[in-house]
Amino acid sequence: MSAPGKYRRPQFRVNEWFGEEKRRTDRLGRLNRELFEVSREANDPYELAAHLEALGFSNERVQAEFSLVSTFELARKLFQMSKRRPDLQRRSYLQLPRLGWRQLLILAAIVATLALARGVAEPQWLMTLFLISWSVVGSSQIMRAKASLNEAKQNSLFSLLMLLGLLGLGILGLLNGSAVQYAIALLWWGVTGCIWLEELFERRTYWVAGLALALLAMLAFPFLKVPLSIILGLEVLICSFLFLPRLRYLKGENFRFLTEDLPLLMTQLGYATGFGILFLKLIQMFSGHLWVYSGLLALFLFLAEWFALGLKNSLADAMWISTSVEDYLQNSLGSSKLLLRYIILFVFFSLLLAAMFFFPVQAASISHFVLFAIAMILVLMLFSLQNWFLPALAFVLAGLASLFAVPLIWIFVGLALVLVLILFIQLQHVEEYGFHISG
Known part of the structure; x- marks a missing residue:
């Protein structure tokens, strides 16, 4: 039930082995020495089990040769016996440190938004609904791109999404926007872009860039006495530095990628709209x-x-x-x-x-x-x-x-x-x- 491993039989000499397992002569000890490199590099027993299955160690064979109940049980035994690299950890859908970084960035952006929004009667409905819809749909497309596109096309799709977001916010801001609303919209546009970049390329420098943008917006706290025009100007500079160079990757063919699954796209837009309306109603009620x-x-x-x-x-x-x-x-x-x-x-x-x-x-x-x-x-x-x-x-x-x-x-x-x-x-x-x- 697992994917085949990428096992290559190692060029291995017994006198290079270390630890007490060197002295074991039973079948399990010999297999452990034979799989020395694989077991040392494995993140967890699951990965080692995939290698064993690829080598033909079915449950029946494991029961006959080792008196263990399954291939996974054999992998667990080998994993416990092996001397592994200490820096390796089990892979998961989203590593917990990455999740912590992202949550810290979102929390900083929320604090910065509250600092910018002080004294504002209520948010601009159209701009807020567009920002929520753009981020929901864009996040889904970024996950699809990570799984199915090469790096060049991922960059192209990212550039297209960022451009669409900027154009939408700009047009809606012209209809009924203020400097504060522009600053909040630009903050979340930039923070969302940093989250997407880290998701695609897994470089923590993008977390740092997003945090810098949020900390900059926190200068709007009254006791710091920084003019809003300076904050907005610095936001524009940081976002331009982060995202404008990526426009060179932009290609029109990514429009087709965005619209490949129109029913799902419309479903996501519907969810984002409903969520946005409820969120804005809450903000109005308990401002x-x-x-x-x-x-x-x-x-x-x-x-x-x-x-x-x-x-x-x-x-x-x-x-x-x-x-x-x-x-x-x-x-x-x-x-x-x-x-x-x-x-x-x-x-x-x-x-x-x-x-x-x-x-x-x-x-x-x-x-x-x-x-x-x-x-x-x-x-x-x-x-x-x-x-x-x-x-x-x-x-x-x-x-x-x-x-x-x-x-x-x-x-x-x-x-x-x-x-x-x-x-x-x-x-x-x-x-x-x-x-x-x-x-």
Whole structure:
């Protein structure tokens, strides 16, 4: 059930071996010496198991020769016996340090936005909705490009997305924009671009560039007394330095790549629009306490990413310890249901807060943000399972309901319950997503 390894039989001399395993003469010890280079370089037993399978060590052969239950068990034994390079770690969908860097960058951008937005009555609706839609669709396209395009075409697609974002923000800003709104839009345009570049090329210098942009925007705090015109000018300079040189990669053929899957594109736009409307309604309702509630929302957004990563890794682990499709489905359902219990606990907690709506006003406002954050956790989990349409439809309907003056608290309660139901049904059909997410 794993991909073939890239094993090459090493040119190896026994007297070069080190450690107590040199003295072992049993079958396992001889195999360990033979696979010395492979086992030393392996990140984890899973990678070593792939090499063993490629060499023909099936479960039946392992049981006959080593009296172990599976190829994976043999790989685990060899992995424990080997002297490995200490700098190697198990690969995962997104390395945790990278996730931490990205969350730090987003948190810095949120703080910078609050610094810039002080005294602003409300955000510019069209510009904010466009920025959210552009970032959602663009992030999906960047992930597709990373998996299917070479570096030159990735650069070209990135340049096209950044140009489309800049043109859209510029046009909407001309209709009804201010210097503050331009500064906020340029901040998020630049930070999003840095996140995309790091995603494509995995260089932490892009995190540093994004943090520098966010720290620059924090100069808008009143006690620093830096004019907004200077901040905006420096933002333009940094963004120009980071992104304008990449326009040389721009090619028109990437328009076809963007529109290859129009149904998915429209679904993502619908989700982004519904999400944006609900987000702006929240900002309007609780504009007096944005510092507290923005922090709460950011905390739950970061938690959503950890939940999605945990689900993906749990399904991957289930694949490696399984010996058949049926075994894999059973193991996957077990790990998925474990995570589902945590999600249900969060929803239950948020519903308790929603019940407090009838009591103190402050508790009611907190419950709004908690429920919205719960909805984000659930929708990100569903997206990680490749279910876009139903959660997007739920967000579109919720956004439309908010425009018709339906109380937000009941919209968020309904949205959370619907998403929990969709997720519960989805998790019962591991065969529809398990092999994709475990790859």
